Amino acid sequence: IYRFFKTQYPNKKTAIFSSWIDNRTKLLGHNLPAAGNLKVDQYFDGYELDTAKFKHDKARDFMNKIDEQVITEASITIKKDAPDLSWIYLEYTDDMGHMYGDSPQFTAAIKKLDEQLGKIYDAIEYRKKNNNEDWLLVVTTDHGRDEKTGRNHGGQSQRQRSTWMVSNYPQLNSYAKYYNPAIVDIMPSIARYMNVEIPKANQMEVDGTPLIGEVSIADASVNYIQGNIDVSWKALSNTGTVKVWVTPTNNFKTGGKDDYQLLAEVPVTDKHAFVNVEKYPSKFYKVVLEAKNNMINRWIVLK
Structure with missing residues (x-):
């Protein structure tokens, strides 16, 4: 920050x-x-x-x-x-x-x-x-x-x-009130409060969700099933879509870039997406959900 x-x-x-x-x-x-x-x-x-x-x-x-x-x-x-x-x-x-x-x-x-x-x-x-x-x-x-x-x-x-x-802060959002906020949420909350625009490439790597202002999705979960990733989330808004981005690498860790693929875009109210990743075989995936007012990322590590 x-x-x-x-x-x-x-x-x-x-x-x-x-x-x-x-x-x-x-x-x-x-x-x-x-x-x-x-x-x-x-x-x-x-x-x-x-x-x-x-x-x-x-x-x-x-x-x-x-x-x-x-x-x-x-x-x-x-x-x-x-x-x-x-x-x-x-x-x-x-x-x-x-x-x-x-x-x-x-x-x-x-x-x-x-x-x-x-x-x-x-x-x-x-x-x-x-x-x-x-x-x-x-x-x-x-x-x-x-x-x-x-x-x-x-x-x-x-x-x-x-x-x-x-x-x-006098009025935290519904995510802060009804879900499971954590310390990773502090940085994006400060950024939002101070009108700091986080570049998209960095935003896709941020673990937290803002505790203030509008939030579209929360409580996301991802599950790998035989070459597919089952994705679900809670919808805190009834408008907009959720884009599902996936990459099989973590080059960001060492200062590099990851080639995220847009594998689905569905209405936020669907609360679910099922994407095929057979073209990207890996033991590791990063999944980013991009909604109107916030992003969520999750990792999958296969043993």
């Missing part, structure tokens, strides 16, 4: 406030050629490297102090400069989860986080009141935790794959 945003709006400002420097230098790709030499306009991070000011301790209280520093910088910068697109990352709750799992220590860390987020909310409300601005705030976590202890993650269980989201 940072690259799309800066490409379309080069004069608008971006920022990151992070307890972990890798979020800027690796995940955003600040100044990296592989990330298009993206330049983040304002950044406040690297505090974990300042062991004089934030002396590391086994209890990791230093990380809570770093989070407090991040929140202070974010609150001041939002009130003063109001970057157009910002990312705030806090770490202490994750540390307590790994160390203690489901525990009083973890609960106490969450309470601290709640107070910190309140300061960000207050800064946003200050801008809205004094500068007549509109702001979208989304809060989430990047993973769940294991069922047995709450200390670990990385598996495929329901709890480990489950996350939560909070937003100040």
Whole structure:
């Protein structure tokens, strides 16, 4: 979203406030050629490297102090400069989860986080009141935790794959209300809110569905059956069609292009399509459903 945003709006400002420097230098790709030499306009991070000011301790209280520093910088910068697109990352709750799992220590860390987020909310409300601005705030976590202890993650269980989201947006769409939104939906939601046009080639690779505005389809499923792909979806609109695109490759992963084939176009209200892929033999398929107001992609991996 940072690259799309800066490409379309080069004069608008971006920022990151992070307890972990890798979020800027690796995940955003600040100044990296592989990330298009993206330049983040304002950044406040690297505090974990300042062991004089934030002396590391086994209890990791230093990380809570770093989070407090991040929140202070974010609150001041939002009130003063109001970057157009910002990312705030806090770490202490994750540390307590790994160390203690489901525990009083973890609960106490969450309470601290709640107070910190309140300061960000207050800064946003200050801008809205004094500068007549509109702001979208989304809060989430990047993973769940294991069922047995709450200390670990990385598996495929329901709890480990489950996350939560909070937003100040006043009226989420029917997809957000009645289906199963996930963190992959945040990026296309921000893009829609900020009028960022995602190029079609990239849009076909985006996993998420916008949580705001009109959505045509949701809850898609694909199933390979003897040289055919059975496709179904829920229709959230009664107008328009659904185009079914299929490719047997994933060259996009390494920076290449995939040759998507349009194999069907049916009314959105059909909620189903059955396409033949015998011309494209493969153990892997990407299927993209293109409707009037959104796209959905699904993968098929044959064993």
